[in-house]
Amino acid sequence: EVQLVESGGGLIQPGGSLRLSCAASGFTVSSNYMTWVRQAPGKGLEWVSIIYSGDTTYYGDSVKGRFTISRDKSKNTLYLQMNSLRAEDTAVYYCARDQSGLGWKRGFDPWGQGTLVTVSS
Amino acid sequence: DIQMTQSPSSLSASVGDRVTITCQASQDIYNYLSWYQQKPGKAPKLLIYDASNLETGVPSRFSGSGSGTDFTFTINSLQPEDIATYYCQQYDNLPLTFGGGTKVEIE
Numbered sequence: 001e002v003q004l005v006e007s008g009g010g011l012i013q014p015g016g017s018l019r020l021s022c023a024a025s026g027f028t029v030s031s032n033y034m035t036w037v038r039q040a041p042g043k044g045l046e047w048v049s050i051i052y053s054g055d056t057t058y059y060g061d062s063v064k065g066r067f068t069i070s071r072d073k074s075k076n077t078l079y080l081q082m083n084s085l086r087a088e089d090t091a092v093y094y095c096a097r098d099q100s101g102l103g104w105k106r107g108f109d110p111w112g113q114g115t116l117v118t119v120s121s
Numbered sequence: 122d123i124q125m126t127q128s129p130s131s132l133s134a135s136v137g138d139r140v141t142i143t144c145q146a147s148q149d150i151y152n153y154l155s156w157y158q159q160k161p162g163k164a165p166k167l168l169i170y171d172a173s174n175l176e177t178g179v180p181s182r183f184s185g186s187g188s189g190t191d192f193t194f195t196i197n198s199l200q201p202e203d204i205a206t207y208y209c210q211q212y213d214n215l216p217l218t219f220g221g222g223t224k225v226e227i228e
Contacts, residue, residue: 045165094165098212100212105171107155107210
């Protein structure tokens, strides 16, 4: 069964840093396109970042220069390093596989259960 | 950035009704569109990709259509377990963008 499990969320002060982890089972993170999506409390979905084959990465404008997506092949885990955090970064963060990398279907599946990041003093 | 305009933002329907949600892209996205279902406190679930392809295991009462800038998502015969918020998403261009969501409730 393909599955993603996030961890690393919590309460952090403005300006602080946090690293989210997303552990995969049932498939290999390093050979798939992987993405982060966030959802502020009571709001809609916002795409954050994606990592493609060859480790090419892209970011949404709201996090560019502050967040870094990466992955560890040996741990089969995706990461999101978040620096210079702001109150508006408060959200549930989801990791997901972008099926475009499979070559024969598209869309984000599976998704992790989400991890809450709260930025507040 | 491609803007995705979803409507309505909410709707109420009876069990067994046909429900339709529309999504309009600010520019041509061909058929590079997905639909997701999100239940309260849960992660989104992929229902449809490439505008009309049903994801494996998704009930056939869900369907999607459209291309270019105008897309439609339909639930034929609404069921109580379909209560959720539905989102469209384009993947023609970065940044990937979602519609604002449609909350579906039972009358």
